[in-house]
Amino acid sequence: MSEHVHDAVILGAGVSGIYGIKRLTDLGLDAIVLEADADLGGTWYRNRYPGCRFDSESYTYGYSWSQEILDAWHWKELFSGQPENLRYLNFVADTFDLRRHMRFDSRVERMVWDDDAHVWRLRLVDGTVFVSRFVVPSIGPLSMPTVPDFEGRDEFEGDWWHTHSWPDEPVDLSGKQVGIVGTGATAIQIIGAICDKVGDLTVFQRRPNWSSPLNNRLISEEEMADIRSRYDTIFANCAATPGGFEHVPRWGFWDDTPEERRTLWDELYQEPGFAITGANYAEIYFDEKANQELSDYIADRIRARVDDPETAEKLIPRDHGFALQRLPLESGYFEAYNRPHVHLVDVKENPIERVTATGIQTAARHHDLDLIVYATGFDAITGAYDRIRIEGVGGQTLADRWRDSPSTFVGVLSHGFPNVIMVAGPQSVSGSTNFPRAIEGSVDVMAELLRQAYANGHTRIEAEAEAEAEWVDEVKKYQERLLIRDSKGWFTGYNSNVAGHQEGTIRYQAYFGGAPRYNRLVDSLIAEGFPGVTFA
Ligand code: NAP
Numbered sequence: 029m030s031e032h033v034h035d036a037v038i039l040g041a042g043v044s045g046i047y048g049i050k051r052l053t054d055l056g057l058d059a060i061v062l063e064a065d066a067d068l069g070g071t072w073y074r075n076r077y078p079g080c081r082f083d084s085e086s087y088t089y090g091y092s093w094s095q096e097i098l099d100a101w102h103w104k105e106l107f108s109g110q111p112e113n114l115r116y117l118n119f120v121a122d123t124f125d126l127r128r129h130m131r132f133d134s135r136v137e138r139m140v141w142d143d144d145a146h147v148w149r150l151r152l153v154d155g156t157v158f159v160s161r162f163v164v165p166s167i168g169p170l171s172m173p174t175v176p177d178f179e180g181r182d183e184f185e186g187d188w189w190h191t192h193s194w195p196d197e198p199v200d201l202s203g204k205q206v207g208i209v210g211t212g213a214t215a216i217q218i219i220g221a222i223c224d225k226v227g228d229l230t231v232f233q234r235r236p237n238w239s240s241p242l243n244n245r246l247i248s249e250e251e252m253a254d255i256r257s258r259y260d261t262i263f264a265n266c267a268a269t270p271g272g273f274e275h276v277p278r279w280g281f282w283d284d285t286p287e288e289r290r291t292l293w294d295e296l297y298q299e300p301g302f303a304i305t306g307a308n309y310a311e312i313y314f315d316e317k318a319n320q321e322l323s324d325y326i327a328d329r330i331r332a333r334v335d336d337p338e339t340a341e342k343l344i345p346r347d348h349g350f351a352l353q354r355l356p357l358e359s360g361y362f363e364a365y366n367r368p369h370v371h372l373v374d375v376k377e378n379p380i381e382r383v384t385a386t387g388i389q390t391a392a393r394h395h396d397l398d399l400i401v402y403a404t405g406f407d408a409i410t411g412a413y414d415r416i417r418i419e420g421v422g423g424q425t426l427a428d429r430w431r432d433s434p435s436t437f438v439g440v441l442s443h444g445f446p447n448v449i450m451v452a453g454p455q456s457v458s459g460s461t462n463f464p465r466a467i468e469g470s471v472d473v474m475a476e477l478l479r480q481a482y483a484n485g486h487t488r489i490e491a492e493a494e495a496e497a498e499w500v501d502e503v504k505k506y507q508e509r510l511l512i513r514d515s516k517g518w519f520t521g522y523n524s525n526v527a528g529h530q531e532g533t534i535r536y537q538a539y540f541g542g543a544p545r546y547n548r549l550v551d552s553l554i555a556e557g558f559p560g561v562t563f564a
Pocket residue numbers: 080081082083084170176177209210211212213214215217232233234235354355375403404405406518524525
């Protein structure tokens with residue numbers, strides 16, 4: 029079989045890969061994107077479930093690197109929905125004619141480093157081979173779905189799917205008995221969106237999640253014109269906050285009175301998006317008492333919105349404080365439980381025993397279902413890497429090296445795997461902040477590394493082991509400082525459905541030192557010619 033030879037292969041045609049291919053082709057490199065799916069869009073191609081939308085303000089999510097796109101695009105909603113988001117990414121790709129550099133239905137299953145020739149050999153599932161000097165994984169932190177291995181799962185005779193594989197064609201839910209497993213951000217969006225469209229909805233909840241209102245609304249032509257005129261300020265504001273949003277955190281929890289704190293929270297609860305976490309007192313992330321007071325406040329909000337007190341208590345998390353796992357934002361989620369045909373099953377109290385041909389059997393009873401939706405999350409951050417057999421120097425695999433926790437140099441390189449330049453990789457700031465803001469910086473670093481390599485005739489780039497170990501210590505330090513350190517969410521690598529990620533294991537997968545600190549560090553690395561990286 030013939031080999032395809034390139035300067036750089038980008039893996040993934042999502043938000044990262046689209047910008048990545050723009051940068052690399054602008055540099056004059058012979059680069060190609062290999063995308064496993066049938067078209068571009070990544071997360072916005074795959075997640076087609078009802079209610080799927082941004083929870084970053086749309087105009088802070090869009091790319092900042094093209095004035096042409098900023099001038100042309102009208103975000104119609106403050107938190108834009110999936111169909112529109114996919115249209116946006118297609119519009120960007122078409123504006124710059126990027127599709128011609130993309131190859132779809134091209135899942136890489138294995139890649140092997142050749143340390144004599146300084147190239148990677150990549151094999152697709154169909155056997156096609158690509159040879160490339162550099163490989164740029166742009167495979168996303170939440171792209172490897174996980175479905176629980178329930179006994180009888182495959183014997184169910186109705187429809188079932190993970191939310192990441194929600195069908196493209198319309199799904200008629202009217203009159204259907206629908207079961208949803210999970211109560212993460214995805215389930216919380218779906219439940220709010222379909223609760224008035226189904227015959228009957230049963231939510232199988234293991235651990236409740238905190239959630240607060242998204243407060244979405246339309247954006248008028250006039251408001252969009254104003255946003256366009258302020259884009260420079262908007263992006264500068266995002267770059268200045270730890271989370272990469274415009275919401276600015278404040279210190280001074282204990283300087284204010286309890287009444288003043290409640291007044292602030294009353295305001296933030298009505299504000300759009302992540303204001304409730306981003307513009308809150310910073311102490312809520314560090315100080316258990318401060319976090320407890322806020323958690324108590326939000327719990328009262330839930331009690332006020334859910335009619336049945338028993339259901340309300342079941343919806344209030346007790347094993348983690350507010351904002352200590354990735355916070356889902358909701359539209360009518362809590363009110364869904366006030367509908368007589370929406371039922372909450374606590375599977376801790378009443379475990380799922382098996383899936384049957386006609387529904388789900390819990391310890392207490394059988395639930396008849398026509399459709400089972402697994403909103404059961406992802407093998408986050410490292411799962412998409414583990415899925416590819418990546419063999420580096422001496423044949424070691426990346427999955428083995430990262431078995432207990434990933435090890436990277438600023439989330440961009442990993443020692444022993446030369447010329448793999450990760451975009452928004454593990455231990456970068458992307459897992460912990462407004463994702464596209466972090467992606468752009470990450471693509472810029474990747475492009476700069478490749479620019480320097482080609483300008484200087486270097487054919488091998490590798491992180492030094494010592495510099496990498498220092499970065500891993502830095503990542504641990506910032507995670508340990510935060511109350512997040514004890515939470516069981518994907519931030520810390522918890523997923524009950526993935527071996528080695530279950531209860532009792534802590535992984536250091538994201539950098540929690542904040543976007544400004546991370547960006548300053550990366551800027552200084554670029555300015556100093558990448559100390560900690562060996563060019564050969
Ligand atoms: P998730 O937050 O990991 O939630 C998975 C849910 O499934 C949890 O409630 C989990 O319960 C439950 N679950 C998993 N395995 C189970 C089992 N064997 N039995 C019973 N329940 C089980 O996943 P997600 O909701 O898909 O969200 C993942 C991330 O995607 C979000 O945090 C967010 O970053 C991103 N997302 C973003 C948006 C947006 O931007 N608008 C929307 C949706 C998602 P436990 O908690 O007990 O494990």
